[in-house]
Amino acid sequence: MSLLVVGSVAFDSLKTPYGQADEVLGGSASYFSVAASYFAPVNVLAVVGEDFGDDQMRVFKNRPIDTQGLERAAGRTFRWRGEYSGDMNEARTLETQLNVFEHFQPKIPSAYLTSEYVFLGNIHPRLQLHVRRQLPRAKLVACDTMNYWINGALDDLKETLAAVDMVILNETEAQLLTGFRHLKRAAAALRALGPRTVVVKRGEYGSCLFQNDSIFFAPGYPLEEVLDPTGAGDTFAGGFMGHLARMNDLSPPNLRRALVYGSVMASFAVERFGLEGLLSLAWSDIDARFNEFKEMTHFDV
Amino acid sequence: MSLLVVGSVAFDSLKTPYGQADEVLGGSASYFSVAASYFAPVNVLAVVGEDFGDDQMRVFKNRPIDTQGLERAAGRTFRWRGEYSGDMNEARTLETQLNVFEHFQPKIPSAYLTSEYVFLGNIHPRLQLHVRRQLPRAKLVACDTMNYWINGALDDLKETLAAVDMVILNETEAQLLTGFRHLKRAAAALRALGPRTVVVKRGEYGSCLFQNDSIFFAPGYPLEEVLDPTGAGDTFAGGFMGHLARMNDLSPPNLRRALVYGSVMASFAVERFGLEGLLSLAWSDIDARFNEFKEMTHFDV
Numbered sequence: 001m002s003l004l005v006v007g008s009v010a011f012d013s014l015k016t017p018y019g020q021a022d023e024v025l026g027g028s029a030s031y032f033s034v035a036a037s038y039f040a041p042v043n044v045l046a047v048v049g050e051d052f053g054d055d056q057m058r059v060f061k062n063r064p065i066d067t068q069g070l071e072r073a074a075g076r077t078f079r080w081r082g083e084y085s086g087d088m089n090e091a092r093t094l095e096t097q098l099n100v101f102e103h104f105q106p107k108i109p110s111a112y113l114t115s116e117y118v119f120l121g122n123i124h125p126r127l128q129l130h131v132r133r134q135l136p137r138a139k140l141v142a143c144d145t146m147n148y149w150i151n152g153a154l155d156d157l158k159e160t161l162a163a164v165d166m167v168i169l170n171e172t173e174a175q176l177l178t179g180f181r182h183l184k185r186a187a188a189a190l191r192a193l194g195p196r197t198v199v200v201k202r203g204e205y206g207s208c209l210f211q212n213d214s215i216f217f218a219p220g221y222p223l224e225e226v227l228d229p230t231g232a233g234d235t236f237a238g239g240f241m242g243h244l245a246r247m248n249d250l251s252p253p254n255l256r257r258a259l260v261y262g263s264v265m266a267s268f269a270v271e272r273f274g275l276e277g278l279l280s281l282a283w284s285d286i287d288a289r290f291n292e293f294k295e296m297t298h299f300d301v
Numbered sequence: 302m303s304l305l306v307v308g309s310v311a312f313d314s315l316k317t318p319y320g321q322a323d324e325v326l327g328g329s330a331s332y333f334s335v336a337a338s339y340f341a342p343v344n345v346l347a348v349v350g351e352d353f354g355d356d357q358m359r360v361f362k363n364r365p366i367d368t369q370g371l372e373r374a375a376g377r378t379f380r381w382r383g384e385y386s387g388d389m390n391e392a393r394t395l396e397t398q399l400n401v402f403e404h405f406q407p408k409i410p411s412a413y414l415t416s417e418y419v420f421l422g423n424i425h426p427r428l429q430l431h432v433r434r435q436l437p438r439a440k441l442v443a444c445d446t447m448n449y450w451i452n453g454a455l456d457d458l459k460e461t462l463a464a465v466d467m468v469i470l471n472e473t474e475a476q477l478l479t480g481f482r483h484l485k486r487a488a489a490a491l492r493a494l495g496p497r498t499v500v501v502k503r504g505e506y507g508s509c510l511f512q513n514d515s516i517f518f519a520p521g522y523p524l525e526e527v528l529d530p531t532g533a534g535d536t537f538a539g540g541f542m543g544h545l546a547r548m549n550d551l552s553p554p555n556l557r558r559a560l561v562y563g564s565v566m567a568s569f570a571v572e573r574f575g576l577e578g579l580l581s582l583a584w585s586d587i588d589a590r591f592n593e594f595k596e597m598t599h600f601d602v
Binding site: 087181182183184185202204205206208214215216217218219222223224225226253256257259260290291294295296297298299300301 | 527558
C-alpha cells in the first residue's frame with residue numbers, strides 16, 4: 001500500500017568520534033523514505049532549495065520514492081550542523097539554518113491523497129495536523145515529535161495527538177510530555193491524549209510498543225561500533241511503517257514484526273555516516289538481521 | 302542442587318523519593334539468598350556482628366537457607382547508608398561502616414563443600430578467589446564485581462575472572478573493565494579474561510547473556526513505580542542462579558530462562574523497600590511474571 005511521509009530534507013554536517021561529513025543529505029523525510037522504500041513505495045512531502053542538486057535528487061529517484069511532493073522553493077535547503085561526543089546518545093546542535101524550511105507549507109499532490117499509511121515526521125504540530133486533516137481516509141496515521149514542540153507548542157501538539165492513531169517518540173520525550181518517569185505510565189498517559197498505539201524508542205536499548213493492555217519489547221541490535229546515530233529514529237519509523245504498508249496488516253502480531261524491522265533498519269543506518277548505510281542493502285541483509293532478532297530474543301517457556 | 306553464595310550481610314539505611322527505611326536487613330548475600338531460595342536450597346557464607354538479632358536471623362531461617370556459614374563476629378554488623386534521587390539509576394553512598402566485614406575471612410563449613418552452584422558476590426576479588434579455590438568440583442561458579450575493585454584491585458580481579466565460569470556485572474562496570482563502549486565488544490573482552498559466559502545487567506533496560514557466538518536479551522519488567530532499587534542486581538543473580546541450580550541444567554535454552562527468572566525476581570525486589578518485596582511471594586506470582594516476559598518479547602517470524 002502507499003505510504004506518505006512529511007518531514008524535513010536537509011544538508012547535515014556531522015562530527016562524531018569516528019569522523020565527520022559535510023553537507024550530506026539528511027532530514028527526517030530522507031531517512032524515513034529511504035528506509036521505508038525497501039518495503040513499499042513512498043510519497044515524500046518536503047521542501048528543498050535551489051541548491052538541491054541532481055546527485056541528491058537521485059537518492060530518491062533511484063528508489064521507489066515519488067518526489068512530486070518534494071517542493072523546490074527559492075532559497076537554500078535546510079541545514080543542520082551537529083556533533084556527537086562521549087556516549088553519542090545525544091547530538092549537540094551547533095547550527096540550524098531553517099532556510100526554505102522556515103515557511104514550509106505542505107501542499108499535498110492529488111496523487112498522494114489516497115496514501116493509506118502516513119508518517120507525520122518531526123515538524124511543527126500545526127503542519128502535522130494540516131496534513132493529517134487532508135488524509136481523512138488513511139488507515140494509519142503516526143506522528144513523531146521532539147522536545148522543542150513539547151516545550152514550545154504543547155497545545156498544538158495535543159491537538160495533533162488527538163487526531164492520530166499512533167505516536168512514535170523517544171523515551172525522554174515521552175517522559176517530558178507526560179511527566180511520568182516509567183514507560184508504562186507514560187504510555188498510558190500518551191494513549192489518553194488520543195493515539196491508540198504508542199511506540200517508544202530507547203536508542204541502543206531498543207524500543208517498545210504499547211497497545212491496549214499489551215506491551216512488546218524489542219532490543220537494540222548489538223553493534224560493535226556506532227559511527228553516526230543521525231537519523232536513527234526516522235529510519236526506525238521508516239522500517240516500522242514500511243513493513244505495515246507492505247503487509248497492509250495492522251494486527252498486533254504484525255505490529256510486533258514491524259517494530260523489529262524498525263530496529264533492523266536503524267541498526268544499518270548507524271553503522272555508516274549519513275544515509276550511506278541505507279543506500280545499498282539487499283533484502284537478504286534485512287532478512288538475516290530480522291532473523292537474528294528472533295534468535296536473540298527467543299526463549300522457551 | 303545446592304547453591305552457595307558468599308557476600309555481605311548489612312544493615313541498610315535508605316532514602317528514595319518514595320520514602321525511607323532505617324537499618325533494614327540488606328547486603329548482597331541477603332538479597333541473593335532470599336531470591337534464590339524460591340528456587341533451591343541456599344548455603345550462605347557471610348559475617349554478622351553481635352547486633353544481628355533474632356528478627357534478622359528469622360529472615361534466613363524462615364526460608365530454605367542454611368546459616369551454618371553465617372559467622373557471628375565480635376563487633377557491629379556492616380552498615381550502609383545511601384540515597385537515590387532523580388532517575389534512581391545510581392545510589393549516592395552517604396556512609397559505609399565496614400565493621401565486622403572489614404576483616405571477613407570466609408570459612409567454608411564442610412557441609413558447604415559439595416555446593417555445585419556458587420555465586421561469589423561483590424567482595425574483594427582475593428576473597429572471591431579464596432572461596433572459589435576451595436570448591437574445585439562446583440559445576441558453575443559465577444562472580445560479580447564493582448567499580449571499586451575494577452579501579453582498586455584490577456590484578457586480583459583478573460585472577461578471579463580467570464578462575465570462574467561466568468561473570469555477572471553491570472553495563473557500566475563492563476565498560477569500565479574493558480574500555481569498550483558497546484556491549485558486544487565488552488563481552489568478548491570479558492570472555493577473553495576467562496569466563497565462558499557473560500551476563501550484563503542494564504537496570505531498567507534488562508539484561509543480556511553472551512555465550513560463544515550467541516546473544517540473548519531480556520527486557521526489564523515494565524513497572525509503574527520503582528520504590529527502592531537497592532539489591533536489584535543481587536536479586537537478579539539470585540533468581541538466575543537459583544533457576545540453574547533448581548533445574549541443574551546449563552544448556553543455552555535453560556540459561557535464557559534463568560536470565561528471565563533473574564529479571565522477574567529483580568522486578569519484585571524494587572517494588573518495595575529493602576527485602577520486603579521478596580519475603581512473601583507465591584510461586585504463582587513468579588510464574589505469572591515469567592509468562593508475562595514471554596508475552597512481552599515473543600514475535601512470529
